[in-house]
Amino acid sequence: MTSLSGIKVLDFSHALAGPYCTLLLADHGADVYKLESPDGGDMGRGWGPPFVGDQAAYFIGLNRGKRSVSVNLKCAQGAELCLRMMEKVDVVIENFRPGTMSRLGLGYEVARARNPRIVYCSISGCGQNGPSRDEPAMDLILQASSGLMSVTGTAEGTRVRCGYSVADVSTGMFAVIGILMALRSRDASGMGQLVDVSMLDSMISSMTSNFMIYLGSESVPEPLGTSYPSIVPYRAFPTQDIDIVIAVGSEKLWRAFGPAIGHAELVDHPDYATNSLRVKNRVRLESFLAEIFCRDTMETWRAKLSAAGVPVSPIRRLDEVVNDPQCAVREMFPYMLDPSVGPVRVVGSPIKFPEQPAAALSSAPGLGQHTKETLSDWFGIDATELSDLEAAGVILQGQNVGTQPHQQVF
Numbered sequence: 001m002t003s004l005s006g007i008k009v010l011d012f013s014h015a016l017a018g019p020y021c022t023l024l025l026a027d028h029g030a031d032v033y034k035l036e037s038p039d040g041g042d043m044g045r046g047w048g049p050p051f052v053g054d055q056a057a058y059f060i061g062l063n064r065g066k067r068s069v070s071v072n073l074k075c076a077q078g079a080e081l082c083l084r085m086m087e088k089v090d091v092v093i094e095n096f097r098p099g100t101m102s103r104l105g106l107g108y109e110v111a112r113a114r115n116p117r118i119v120y121c122s123i124s125g126c127g128q129n130g131p132s133r134d135e136p137a138m139d140l141i142l143q144a145s146s147g148l149m150s151v152t153g154t155a156e157g158t159r160v161r162c163g164y165s166v167a168d169v170s171t172g173m174f175a176v177i178g179i180l181m182a183l184r185s186r187d188a189s190g191m192g193q194l195v196d197v198s199m200l201d202s203m204i205s206s207m208t209s210n211f212m213i214y215l216g217s218e219s220v221p222e223p224l225g226t227s228y229p230s231i232v233p234y235r236a237f238p239t240q241d242i243d244i245v246i247a248v249g250s251e252k253l254w255r256a257f258g259p260a261i262g263h264a265e266l267v268d269h270p271d272y273a274t275n276s277l278r279v280k281n282r283v284r285l286e287s288f289l290a291e292i293f294c295r296d297t298m299e300t301w302r303a304k305l306s307a308a309g310v311p312v313s314p315i316r317r318l319d320e321v322v323n324d325p326q327c328a329v330r331e332m333f334p335y336m337l338d339p340s341v342g343p344v345r346v347v348g349s350p351i352k353f354p355e356q357p358a359a360a361l362s363s364a365p366g367l368g369q370h371t372k373e374t375l376s377d378w379f380g381i382d383a384t385e386l387s388d389l390e391a392a393g394v395i396l397q398g399q400n401v402g403t404q405p406h407q408q409v410f
Contacts, residue, residue, distance in 0.1 A: 002359050010082075010093075015095070017095055018095040021171075023172075030091075036068055038070045045367065052344050073106065086111045108120045108122070119183055120192065137199055146199075149161065232278035234247050239298045240298075372386055
């Protein structure tokens with residue numbers, strides 16, 4: 001039995017933030033029913049190459065272990081069918097623009113009237129209220145509007161996007177936290193509630209340390225490359241071959257760092273003896289260290305610093321991470337069986353319960369693959385009625401994976 005066994009989730013979300021949230025729930029045993037429109041479903045299905053059989057690798061990574069139920073939300077029969085499904089689930093999650101679900105007749109107030117125990121999570125760009133509520137939101141937009149890009153880039157001032165969709169993923173994680181809190185509250189009160197999670201709020205919370213530095217100083221920070229504004233040395237340095245990063249995050253580490261690089265005189269140097277002095281004299285110290293690190297290889301420096309207990313790492317490529325023995329022990333890149341192409345490697349769950357393992361991996365669903373079995377099991381709808389609903393454009397049923405192979409295989 002997994003930690004979320006018995007929790008039913010009706011997932012109206014698409015793209016990344018919502019699907020990442022429900023992926024984490026599914027990994028630990030929640031039954032996730034992915035509600036998709038018949039006319040193509042989740043936009044992420046087409047976000048390739050690369051493809052695994054007929055499915056985008058992007059989509060597989062976010063939607064494995066879920067069931068696809070395809071219903072047309074824009075017709076009255078489809079909306080009513082969704083409300084009937086809401087009566088039978090614990091959690092609803094959606095990430096349309098604020099107000100969209102209400103216009104479809106599927107908003108929180110209607111859902112709560114049908115199922116007072118429902119936990120209804122709405123993910124949006126800026127939240128369900130406020131002057132920016134209706135602004136469209138994508139990860140790149142929120143990286144900019146949250147202030148992240150103002151501090152992400154080179155010391156010369158070139159702004160860059162974070163190398164992964166940090167706004168989407170952070171919001172998905174906060175959505176999981178909010179859902180679990182609401183479920184815990186429901187255990188005590190018997191009543192569900194609305195969970196309002198926005199990408200803007202999530203990014204601000206994730207950047208707490210950055211904002212507190214500003215709030216404490218009223219000095220607007222600028223990008224520092226790989227450096228950190230309040231700890232020195234804490235950045236990347238080139239070596240003779242591969243760049244390394246070092247993190248001298250305490251005075252104890254500073255006292256170990258100087259001798260480890262062959263410069264014990266740095267420890268009590270009047271310009272560098274404390275972290276505040278090192279921050280003040282950052283440019284001079286970092287320039288001196290850059291000259292030192294260029295004199296030898298990454299492996300040499302890593303060995304010396306590691307022996308002294310100083311945190312150090314090369315800047316690794318993704319292929320190096322995938323093949324890291326530590327990641328193998330932690331089962332971070334397991335295989336699942338895809339019906340189109342056989343074993344496919346995916347990203348594992350970061351949450352470990354040694355006495356309560358994650359759910360067994362299963363493939364991502366084809367569009368509408370589970371419509372028939374879900375509606376039959378939940379409502380006793382027979383084959384004739386299912387066929388009538390499909391003919392009327394209310395549902396799409398029975399599309400399995402592996403029907404439209406692409407040339408490129410991941």
